[in-house]
Amino acid sequence: MGAILLGLFIVVSLVNLLYFFSFFSFATSGIKSKIHPEVPVSVIICAKNEEENLKNFLPAILEQDYPEFEVIVINDASTDGTLEIIEDFQKTDPRIKIVNVQNNEAFWANKKYALTLGIKKAKNTHLLFTDADCAPQTKNWIREMSANFQPGSSIVLGYGGYFQHSGSLLNKLIRFETLLTAIQYFSYAKLGSPYMGVGRNLAYTSTKFYEMKGFANHLHLRSGDDDLFVNEASTPDNTAICFHPDAITRSVPKSSFGEWFHQKRRHVSVAGHYKTKHKVLLGTFFTFRVIFWVLFTAMMILQVYPQIALGILALKLITEAFVYIKAxxxxxxxxxVWLFPFFDLFLIFMQLAIFIANLISKPKHWK
Known part of the structure; x- marks a missing residue:
């Protein structure tokens, strides 16, 4: 019995290590210098009840050091002063274009509908997306993201992190989960299997958008305007990644665990619509992380080869630490990254809770 348990543990451990070895593709990669073509860009922001965030973060968009860009701000049926704030900005900066969306019965509270109207308003082919509660960290955000529109590239995956709140464990947890997600989608893209991007920092061409018929294939789903579109439209040849430090955006993180849990439920609810190969890859990664800890705990309680189990655990933690530190x-x-063993375990339990909650009911609105 002990030998069987040890054998299973070794196999499961090897699968876990194989995943993190694959993450070396991003963790050890360098930033390649690119020719900056400086193509005209349309920045698109969808705002629903975001008057304060627009006041705080829209100036960082308008201050970008880039020769030709417009900023399309979509007022998605806001009930606060969002529209008035956008109009005030437009009075002083003609680069701002307004799309005022009214709710209708067919597309009630559907962000994809609002984004589609914004994309149709864009005069430029190259589109760069972010959220109303996001701010580029430098004035070169547009320059670095758009530089990845090299010949053949029609999709650019960027990194959208969260602002740091010192002393907040929840803030660190949110940022760690965001880091782990980025490690995965950057690594898979580097290995020729791009599967998602985040709307806080994502670019693609309107040509690709119309070629895919927009969000038509998943318009009935409330979420997925970013990851489902990338999952459907991306290929090894048309997708670039951008992790240049000047290209990072940061958003306002949730201030309570309940709000963040609901946000993650909404994100996870669309993962079942990914391509089969990506569902298998992501599902296997999560499942084998769970099994690893179950088997490790059993071996320690039953005292079955405990020294070997501890040695394998040490190897796993060292490998993961290397990836997290580099990324x-x-x-x-x-x-x-220094709290990764604790955060890793916590996220496993949280993902199980999200899976159960989404089986009971699905999140219905993007906000």
Whole structure:
């Protein structure tokens, strides 16, 4: 019995290690110099009840050091002063274009509908997306993201992190989960299997958008305007990644665990619509992380080869630490990586809770 348990543990451990070895593709990669074509860009922001965030963060968009860009701000049926704030900005900066969306019965509270109207308003082919509660960290955000529109590239995956709140464990947890997600989608893209991007920092061409018929294939789903579109439209040849430090955006994180849990439920609810190969890859990664800890705990309680189990655990933690430290440095998230064993375990339990909650009911609105 002990030998069987040890054999299973070794196999499961090897699968876990194989995943993190694959993450070396991003963790050890360097930033390649690119020719900056400086194509005209349309920045698109969808705002629903975001008057304060627009006041705080829209200036960082308008201050970008880039020769030709417009900023399309979509007022998605806001009930606060969002529209008035956008109009005030437009009075002083003609680069701002307004799309005022009214709710209708067919597309009630559907962000994809609002984004589609914004994309149709864009005069430029190259589109760069972010959220109303996001701010580029430098004045070169547009320049670095658009530089990845090299010949053949029609989709650019960027990194959208969260602002740091010192002393907040929840803030570190949110940022660690965001880092882990980025490690995965950057690594898979590097290995020729791009599967998602985040709307806080994502670019693609309107040509690709119309070629895919927009969000038509998943318009009935409330979420997924970013990851489902990338999952459907991306290929090894048309997708580039951008993790240049000047290209990072940061958003306002949720201030309570309940709000963040609901946000993650909404994100996870669309993962079942990914391509089969990506569902298998992501599902296997999560499942084998769970099994590893179950088997490790059993071996320690039953005292079945405990020294070997501890040695394998040490190897796993060292490998993961290497990936997190390297990736954290690239994405300016180094302060969260030292708690990764605790956060890793917590996220496993949280993902199980999200899976159960989404089986009971699905999140219905993007806000």
């Amino acid at each position: 954290g440095k690239k994405l300016n998230e180094s302060d969260v």
